[in-house]
Amino acid sequence: MAYRAQVTWERRYVRLLILFDAAACVVAAGLAFFVRFGDLVDFETKPVSIKPYILMTVLLPVAWVLAMSLNRAYETRFLGSGSEEFRRVVNAAARFTAALAIISYATKAEIARSYVLIAFPAATVLSVAGRVIGRGILHRMRRAGRCLHRVLVVGAGESAATLVRLAQRDPTSGWSVVGVVLDRSPGRHSHDRPERSGFDLLGVPIVGTSETLHTAITATHATTVAICPQMDGETLRRVLWTLEGSDVDVLVSSALTDVTGPRISIRPVAGLPLLHIDEPELTGTRRVMKGVFDRCVAGTVILLFLPVLLGLGLAVRLTSRGPALFKQTRVGRGGEHFTMFKFRSMYVDAEARKAELESHNERAEGLLFKMRDDPRVTRVGKFLRKWSLDELPQLINVLNGGMSLVGPRPPLPSEVARYEDDVHRRLMVKPGLTGLWQISGRSDLEWDESVRLDLRYVENWSLAMDFVILWRTVFAVLRREGAY
Incomplete structure (x- = not known):
């Protein structure tokens, strides 16, 4: 039930963004057309020069949304927070403009520079503005307790408390922590926290251990499992196997809580996926x-x-x-x-x-x-x-x-x-x-x-x-x- 509810609001939100992007392109294309040809009321005056632009103005919104989709600008895990969403929109717009330039050059099509210089920058700005408006709507709904991911935190001690605290600090993140599952890895002890169900961690109930994770997910209707960085590799593999086919998103927290995505990449070494951390960009x-x-x-x-x-x-x-x-x-x-x-x-x-x-x-x-x-x-x-x-x-x-x-x-x-x-x-x-x-x-x-x-x-x-x-x-x- 919780998974279906999450899929429903995510799909509605993506549809809203698609509507914003299409509307942005309609406005931008219409603006470019009327700035370029607004003084031509008689279409028979220059039919060859105008009609291709009418067709382009009609088709452009469809092609624009398709370009956004191909550049994964509607991928739900990047929507609603961070700057990656905006970066993908700008990249999609740049690639689309470059592709159109190449096609027009290859086909010898003559497109007025004034049309291009108005339509594409305007469409990009309006699309970004639409994302900002959409994000504002999403954040208001999240503050009201809607459009949330039901998150189950798996960890022990202070690492679990840190994840819970970060989620509670920012309601716009979309995380509603519904339970904590204690990590019972071999050699793992938690002397400073209760180790059985019935207790709570920062007001969030402890609902089991990593050995009973599937039961905890069912009991809490969790849609996302957030795993603390201290979990050992063998236990993590077993957790991932347990969650296969459950339609539950799995997130593994790194110990670098204040280093964001653009500086982090996966670098395989000797068969191990290691995190590569770029230096902060302080010069250049x-x-x-x-x-x-x-x-x-x-x-x-x-x-x-x-x-x-x-x-x-x-x-x-x-x-x-x-x-x-x-x-x-x-x-x-x-x-x-x-x-x-x-x-x-x-x-x-x-x-x-x-x-x-x-x-x-x-x-x-x-x-x-x-x-x-x-x-x-x-x-x-x-x-x-x-x-x-x-x-x-x-x-x-x-x-x-x-x-x-x-x-x-x-x-x-x-x-x-x-x-x-x-x-x-x-x-x-x-x-x-x-x-x-x-x-x-x-x-x-x-x-x-x-x-x-x-x-x-x-x-x-x-x-x-x-x-x-x-x-x-x-x-x-x-x-x-x-x-x-």
């Missing part, structure tokens, strides 16, 4: 592209919204004593200090009053000072923080190369002085105006979680990830999550 052509993109976007936004920026600065200046901009030393890439700009949201004596408010710090670890109702914040400052407008002057830092649009949170020198060795990896890239911390809760995050997110960004950065983070930042700002 894509980093140059990121820098160019950052500066272009920052410069464009500053020019377009200059009246707004001046108006906000004037509001800060007129409603409280002190300058419009707040300047503070932060630490950038490689440990270099730079001056970060923000709209001043506090009274000028805020730093002097910090000591008397230290007991009200809502951060237990004490490394950062966060207070939801901070009396040092001005009335205009509360408005600016509520909508994250106080951070807009950081576009100047992006423009002069000290910051990036996306990256880790820019730390204070006092924070860096207390960093443990691993946390220094945050300084391997430029700090960002937004980042994974911004779209995951901001001030509501615990220190350890914000560090984990920053390190995850450093390890897995890509242009596609940046685009996803920028898009999600818009909705995070509108929801005002953790903004105070």
